[in-house]
Amino acid sequence: xxxxxxxxxxxxxxxxxxxxxxxxxxxxxxxxxxxxxxxxxxxxxxxxxxxxxxxxxxxxxxxxxxxxxxxxxxxxxxxxxxxxxxxxxxxxxxxxxxxxxxxxxxxxxxxxxxxxxx
Numbered sequence: 001x002x003x004x005x006x007x008x009x010x011x012x013x014x015x016x017x018x019x020x021x022x023x024x025x026x027x028x029x030x031x032x033x034x035x036x037x038x039x040x041x042x043x044x045x046x047x048x049x050x051x052x053x054x055x056x057x058x059x060x061x062x063x064x065x066x067x068x069x070x071x072x073x074x075x076x077x078x079x080x081x082x083x084x085x086x087x088x089x090x091x092x093x094x095x096x097x098x099x100x101x102x103x104x105x106x107x108x109x110x111x112x113x114x115x116x117x118x
Contacts, residue, residue: 004037006030012051015117016041017110019053025060035067047079051113055086065100072103081105085113 008019018038022030042048052068054060068084075082083105087095095101107113 006034015049017051023058049081052084083113
C-alpha cells in the first residue's frame with residue numbers, strides 16, 4: 001500500500017518521481033497534505049533531482065503555484081533539479097501567463113523529462 005495519500009512516488013536512479021493523485025488541487029487542506037508528503041519524501045536530501053508528474057491533475061489553484069515555487073527554491077538551494085511533465089494545456093497557460101514556464105523545466109511526458117536529467 002502506498003504510504004502517501006496525495007502523491008504516488010517512485011525512483012529512477014537518483015531521480016525522485018512524484019505523481020499527484022488528485023484531479024483537483026484546490027483546497028488548502030489538500031495543498032498542506034501535498035506539502036507535508038513531498039517534504040517527508042525528500043527529507044533532508046542534499047541536491048535531490050525531482051520529477052513532478054501532473055498527469056492526473058485537471059485543475060489546480062494559484063496557491064499550488066506558490067508551493068511549486070517553494071519546492072523549486074528548496075531543491076535549487078541543495079543544487080538539485082526540479083522538472084515537471086504531463087501538464088494539461090489549460091494549466092500550462094497559467095504557467096505561461098505568470099512567466100513560470102521560464103522558471104520551471106516543463107516537458108511533454110516523463111520519458112522526455114527523465115532524459116534531460118543526464
